[in-house]
Amino acid sequence: MTPKPEQSDVGEFHDIELVHNGAASKHVPNKTTIVVAFTGLKKVVTPPPPPPSLISSTPPGAQAPKEILSNVSGYANPGEVLALMGPSGSGKTTLLDCLSNRGGVAEGRITLNSAPLQKHHKRLMAYVTQEDLFFNHLTVFDQLLYTALLRLGGLTRKEKVAEVNKILAQLKLTKCRDTPIMLISGGEKKRTNIGSELLTDPSVVLLDEPTSGLDSTSAVGLMHTLRSLASAGKTVITSIHQPSSATFASFDRVMLLADGHVVYFGTPSGSLGYMEGKGHPCPQGYNGADHIMDLLVVEEGHEDGRGDTVRRDLIDSWDNEGSKKMVEARVGEASAVLPPPEAGEKARSKWNVSYITQLKVLTHRCMRNSRSAIFTPLNFIKSAGLGLISGFIWLDMAPTESWVDDRNGFIFFAVTFWTFDSMFTAMMSFPPERAIIFKERASGSYRLSSYFFAKTISEAPLRLTLPFTFLTISYWMSTLNMSFTVFLSFMCVQLLCVLAGESVGLLIGATVMDSEKAMVTATLVSLSQMLSGGFFARRIGDGVRWLQFLSPFKFSYHASLRIAYEGGVLCDGSNLLGSYCAIVGGPGNIVGAGEVYEHFGGQGTVGFNVGMLVVMSVACRVGAYVMLRRMKGEGRHA
Numbered sequence: 001m002t003p004k005p006e007q008s009d010v011g012e013f014h015d016i017e018l019v020h021n022g023a024a025s026k027h028v029p030n031k032t033t034i035v036v037a038f039t040g041l042k043k044v045v046t047p048p049p050p051p052p053s054l055i056s057s058t059p060p061g062a063q064a065p066k067e068i069l070s071n072v073s074g075y076a077n078p079g080e081v082l083a084l085m086g087p088s089g090s091g092k093t094t095l096l097d098c099l100s101n102r103g104g105v106a107e108g109r110i111t112l113n114s115a116p117l118q119k120h121h122k123r124l125m126a127y128v129t130q131e132d133l134f135f136n137h138l139t140v141f142d143q144l145l146y147t148a149l150l151r152l153g154g155l156t157r158k159e160k161v162a163e164v165n166k167i168l169a170q171l172k173l174t175k176c177r178d179t180p181i182m183l184i185s186g187g188e189k190k191r192t193n194i195g196s197e198l199l200t201d202p203s204v205v206l207l208d209e210p211t212s213g214l215d216s217t218s219a220v221g222l223m224h225t226l227r228s229l230a231s232a233g234k235t236v237i238t239s240i241h242q243p244s245s246a247t248f249a250s251f252d253r254v255m256l257l258a259d260g261h262v263v264y265f266g267t268p269s270g271s272l273g274y275m276e277g278k279g280h281p282c283p284q285g286y287n288g289a290d291h292i293m294d295l296l297v298v299e300e301g302h303e304d305g306r307g308d309t310v311r312r313d314l315i316d317s318w319d320n321e322g323s324k325k326m327v328e329a330r331v332g333e334a335s336a337v338l339p340p341p342e343a344g345e346k347a348r349s350k351w352n353v354s355y356i357t358q359l360k361v362l363t364h365r366c367m368r369n370s371r372s373a374i375f376t377p378l379n380f381i382k383s384a385g386l387g388l389i390s391g392f393i394w395l396d397m398a399p400t401e402s403w404v405d406d407r408n409g410f411i412f413f414a415v416t417f418w419t420f421d422s423m424f425t426a427m428m429s430f431p432p433e434r435a436i437i438f439k440e441r442a443s444g445s446y447r448l449s450s451y452f453f454a455k456t457i458s459e460a461p462l463r464l465t466l467p468f469t470f471l472t473i474s475y476w477m478s479t480l481n482m483s484f485t486v487f488l489s490f491m492c493v494q495l496l497c498v499l500a501g502e503s504v505g506l507l508i509g510a511t512v513m514d515s516e517k518a519m520v521t522a523t524l525v526s527l528s529q530m531l532s533g534g535f536f537a538r539r540i541g542d543g544v545r546w547l548q549f550l551s552p553f554k555f556s557y558h559a560s561l562r563i564a565y566e567g568g569v570l571c572d573g574s575n576l577l578g579s580y581c582a583i584v585g586g587p588g589n590i591v592g593a594g595e596v597y598e599h600f601g602g603q604g605t606v607g608f609n610v611g612m613l614v615v616m617s618v619a620c621r622v623g624a625y626v627m628l629r630r631m632k633g634e635g636r637h638a
């Protein structure tokens, strides 16, 4: 059966005009047309050893290398849509990763026109990944504008806004322009993802399963968008699972994959003829794409059955019967037609905008994103509520001897709660953010250092608002020390400790990729730091004494103790300060702050402890940066 295009309503993607074909702004439309050709691609991975199993008695060992792409050859022309089809695990995403220069290949050659694919070609290519990774608190407009500000060089801000508005209109996103991304529909999210990539007006558009999660109407509409892009001269390569017959027929070329091998490359109608020639005609009235998928899918546990024989035959036929050779010959012809896209590309800076612009834009984005995440009514209820509760618990403490234990308790609580809070918040919120950074950096949007500076500058003041609110309420209710200077110094130490805690959380979040392991690491690190903080144990065992030098709690607690007892403690006969009261003459006399500090095992001056907090904040943040730098990405093929 020859599938006929559906005449149905194509919903939200219908009639989307060509991108960048208007003359609304001075942005010069990209005229570079590119043939993407690839021959003999082979990709081998070595899976990491599995974690030890309680069921299996065999110890986990090194895994054997696995070939996940074998001798894959094909090409995609400008003005055409090439669809990669195949069952789950057949290698579609791996091939797209390789074509977008995000995963190296063991063998084979990828060319853009006649030039071998290189890093600087990334700016000519857009890769719409399967996951729609965004800062969810930003609106659709913000997301696109920040992308434009970071990735469109040589335009004024006004022109960049015009480009964003054009994309919004073209992708029918105007309706949800000012809606936070976390509230928009799956289809709108996908189009926002595509829009972010199309802003740079790429010559090659790669899409990984763009229709997954969309209803059939939206999926057909999305295919119209891809067709429009191709008509504008772009080369479109998309992976797709199970297209409708209309969608299948609308592709210019399809590549069918099974187990990392090509089983067919050519026109969609030709694929049905080819399968028929192999003894697998498509039944009357059956969707051609479904028929092909039925031939290639082998159910788990039936690997040695008839389905698997059909698949193996198809793989062998393609490799051995000359079809592969014919395609390889055509790859050579296709890629030699157009001039290489080198001119000017290599000479251009790796970055589209200057370091200062990256820093400014990223700071603005970080502030906007964290403002929405931090300044929530719930967070204010938490800090004000906790401030009031602690204020009532430690209400109106007197500066006398019998209150010293309560005062120490309040100080330690003030030190620990918000440090824990910032440590865990940073650790939990960083991994999703890390995925976005890797994605954006993979498309060359900005330097890692500009992101890190921006994050540090913008987030700290916002994050400190909550502990500031808590402490302002609880400090004055508890009357820890009525001197305003003491209050300010005490506050500064607490806020510094919160920053140190956040840095520790960032370091863990940047180092441990697995969230379960990160949680265990954070619990271990934070609790051991807290226990060695000087409140619970003053004489720490020899073997673990070094722990206290890694504890922000210890430095903060000791500095706070020294500050809070400024003015001394009035002896009242309760004997909590032991011989210190006897030395000054007993009840009615004052023990100085230095002596009280000594009595509670305080170590180091305030300056030293504060200095150590600064060192911890900076060192852990630099550590997090270094760890991120070392990890090239989270992709499987990174």
Ligand SMILES: Nc1ncnc2c1ncn2[C@@H]1O[C@H](COP(=O)(O)OP(=O)(O)OP(=O)(O)O)[C@@H](O)[C@H]1O
Binding pocket: 045, 046, 047, 048, 066, 068, 086, 087, 088, 089, 090, 091, 092, 093, 094, 095, 636, 637
């Ligand atoms: N780093 C890796 N280590 C081990 N196996 C890997 C690795 N990367 C990919 N694979 C395996 O390679 C095969 C191809 O994966 P790929 O994601 O490209 O398939 P796919 O066709 O895109 O699948 P889907 O349609 O489900 O997204 C799979 O069997 C996958 O498990």
